[in-house]
Amino acid sequence: MKAIVIGSGIVGASVAYRLAEAGAQVTIIEERRIGGGTSSVSYAWVNACEKLDSKSYFDLNVMGREAHERLANELGGHDWYPRPGVLQWQDANSEAGGIDRENQLEKYEKLKSWGYPAELIAADQLGSLEPDIDPAFYGNRPIIHYLEDGWCHAVVYAGRVIGAAIDRHDARFVRGKVRAIATDDAKCIGVDLDGGGRIAAHIVVNAAGRWANEFLDDTATVPLAPKAGLVAYTMPAGLRLTRGLRTPELNLRPDGAGRLLLRAGDIDELIDGEAPPEAAQEHADELLARARRLLPDLSDVPLEASRVAIRPKPADSYSAIGPIPGLSGFYATVTHSGVTLGPAIGELVADEILNGTERPELADFRPARFKTAVSA
Ligand SMILES: Cc1cc2nc3c(=O)[nH]c(=O)nc-3n(C[C@H](O)[C@H](O)[C@H](O)COP(=O)(O)OP(=O)(O)OC[C@H]3O[C@@H](n4cnc5c(N)ncnc54)[C@H](O)[C@@H]3O)c2cc1C
Numbered sequence: 496m497k498a499i500v501i502g503s504g505i506v507g508a509s510v511a512y513r514l515a516e517a518g519a520q521v522t523i524i525e526e527r528r529i530g531g532g533t534s535s536v537s538y539a540w541v542n543a544c545e546k547l548d549s550k551s552y553f554d555l556n557v558m559g560r561e562a563h564e565r566l567a568n569e570l571g572g573h574d575w576y577p578r579p580g581v582l583q584w585q586d587a588n589s590e591a592g593g594i595d596r597e598n599q600l601e602k603y604e605k606l607k608s609w610g611y612p613a614e615l616i617a618a619d620q621l622g623s624l625e626p627d628i629d630p631a632f633y634g635n636r637p638i639i640h641y642l643e644d645g646w647c648h649a650v651v652y653a654g655r656v657i658g659a660a661i662d663r664h665d666a667r668f669v670r671g672k673v674r675a676i677a678t679d680d681a682k683c684i685g686v687d688l689d690g691g692g693r694i695a696a697h698i699v700v701n702a703a704g705r706w707a708n709e710f711l712d713d714t715a716t717v718p719l720a721p722k723a724g725l726v727a728y729t730m731p732a733g734l735r736l737t738r739g740l741r742t743p744e745l746n747l748r749p750d751g752a753g754r755l756l757l758r759a760g761d762i763d764e765l766i767d768g769e770a771p772p773e774a775a776q777e778h779a780d781e782l783l784a785r786a787r788r789l790l791p792d793l794s795d796v797p798l799e800a801s802r803v804a805i806r807p808k809p810a811d812s813y814s815a816i817g818p819i820p821g822l823s824g825f826y827a828t829v830t831h832s833g834v835t836l837g838p839a840i841g842e843l844v845a846d847e848i849l850n851g852t853e854r855p856e857l858a859d860f861r862p863a864r865f866k867t868a869v870s871a
Contacts (some may be wrong), residue, residue, distance in 0.1 A: 499524060499686055499696040501673050501710075506833045507702030508653040508660075509566075509841030514700075515664035517845050522694055522791030523657060524686065526672040530653030532704045536726055538758050539834040540581065540739060541644045544611055544639075546832070547602065551859045552813055553609060555839065558856060563647065564724040564839035570659050575652045578645030578740065579749075581739035582621065585636040587738060587746070603639055611645045624774040625735045627790050632742070646739060646748060649834050671692070673703070673710050674826065683824035686710075697847055700826045707829045715819050716809035717829050717862050723768030727801040729755045734792055744785040754799065755790075757782040768805040775803050806831050810865065816840060817847075817861040827862045853870035 501512040503525040515521040525531075541563055543556035567576045583598035606613050616624070618633040624640075660666035672689040676699055685695035701707050708716040731753030737749035750756040756838045762778050779801035787793045807829050809815040814830035826848060828840050843854045 496520065496698065497696040498522070498848070499694060499699045500702055500777070501686065502704060502706075503529045503657055503668070503701035504532045504655055504702065504704050504833065505530070505647070505649045505653055506704070506828050506840055507654040507700075508673065509837040510700050510702055510828060510844050511666055511841075512566075512656045512660040512664075513841035513845035514848065515660040515666040519662070519698075519845075519849060521660060521666040522669055522696070523660070523666060524669045524671055524673055524688070524694070526670075529648065529657055529668075532706070533651060533703075533807060534649040534803045535783065536724065537804040537834050538650055538724075538726060538744050538756065539649050539745075540644065540748075541576070541578075541647050541835045542581070542603075543642065544583075544606055544613065544641055544836070544848035546643070547605055549813070549859070550609070551641035551856075555814070555856055555860070556835050557611075558839040558843075559832075559835040559837070560643075562842050563835075566656070566838045566841075570655060571585070572652065572655060574647060575648045575655065578643055579737045579739075581644040581741060581748075581758065582616075582625070583639045583641065583741040584634070584743055585638075586743040587741040594862075599637055603637075606639075612641065614640050614642060616640050617837065625736055625738060627736050627792055628740075629706050629789060629791050632789050636671040644739065647834050648751065649837075652674065652837075660814070675710050678822070681822060682782040683822055696824075698824055698826060700828060700844065700848075702828045704829070704833070705805045707807065707827065715822050715825060717815040717827055718865050719829070720808050720810045720812070721768065721805045722808050722831075723805050724763045724804060725758060725775050725778055725782070725801060725803050727757045727765045728799045729757070729781045729783070729786070729793065729796050730799045732793055732796040734790060736790065740789070742789060743787065745782055747786055755786065755793075758784050759785065766786060766803055768803060770803075772801065772803055775801060807833065812845065814840075814860040815862040815865070816844065816857050820866050829862075866871050 498519040673686045674689040677685045745759040808831040
């Protein structure tokens with residue numbers, strides 16, 4: 496089977512690898528650089544603990560964590576998926592529908608009943624785990640320690656996984672922009688490239704993230720509710736911090752070679768995803784000011800960079816993965832939390848496309864739900 500994957504972010508890389516591994520002739524088409532879309536501007540926490548308002552979505556994210564581990568073991572990817580643990584304060588802002596704001600204990604109990612690895616620690620234990628944190632910042636509220644959580648260096652992942660698809664399974668990488676999909680009688684038969692040329696395929700997988708609708712007519716789109724986000728990076732700092740921190744003021748984690756990566760939900764509300772990056776400088780400075788309150792040793796460490804991106808968020812916030820009604824040969828994989836979900840999406844989509852199975856894990860996340868909602 497000939498398959499095209501549009502996009503080489505974490506989702507496209509994962510799908511391309513699993514399709515190629517299972518025997519498809521895969522062509523990956525990327526307009527920018529590998530992993531150069533939203534995947535390069537992600538906080539990239541690999542977790543299911545923020546996905547508590549839907550058990551099926553929680554389970555899909557748990558599968559994401561497990562699929563990360565499988566792929567890291569297969570390809571020797573432990574450098575792209577560190578798991579030192581994450582600490583979450585009460586009142587830390589919630590990313591994707593949780594119950595944590597005022598109800599940390601309720602959240603903890605629910606996570607435990609759903610089998611998520613977490614423990615509750617007293618605020619004064621924090622000092623021995625992460626001595627760089629200012630004790631004045633603790634408060635006396637309990638903290639959840641997600642013992643096995645970590646993050647994914649998504650661009651490293653995309654490069655290595657696509658490299659493995661090429662080297663081990665003869666996938667092809669084409670740099671170019673998909674202008675439109677090619678159709679014949681309600682069937683997608685390939686893609687047309689900007690500047691001319693058509694690549695034919697039996698199946699086209701749309702992993703173009705926030706740009707997923709740009710080369711489609713209305714019948715094939717997934718309604719999106721894009722949300723901008725800002726991440727800022729400090730210069731390398733010689734701190735002892737090893738875990739990710741999710742505090743009421745900001746989220747912060749190591750990002751390699753001593754840099755710290757900073758972001759905050761309330762600051763994201765102020766970000767214009769279409770404005771030039773300089774427009775977000777004052778907000779990046781505010782992130783640094785918050786980080787210095789948490790970690791006093793950052794007092795003379797400046798920011799090195801900041802980046803803005805737009806999340807590929809389907810309109811109801813949940814993933815949209817599956818065929819598009821009325822258009823055979825075309826398959827959507829558009830999702831927020833794609834860093835967590837990418838490897839699981841790769842496994843599930845390859846199984847559905849190549850073996851004709853309907854994976855129950857995806858039953859609640861089909862693009863068809865939007866068509867039903869419109870026509871109901
Ligand atoms: C600030 C922020 C924080 C986040 N935090 C987390 C988090 O903690 N945990 C988590 O799991 N997720 C998080 N996310 C979400 C996550 O980063 C995204 O869901 C994920 O990166 C999406 O990956 P993707 O491969 O679908 O899209 P992308 O990485 O954007 O890849 C799509 C690719 O398609 C290419 N493309 C687009 N159009 C075309 C075309 N016409 N022709 C050819 N190529 C094309 C693009 O160039 C791009 O490389 C966060 C996002 C942001 C912005």
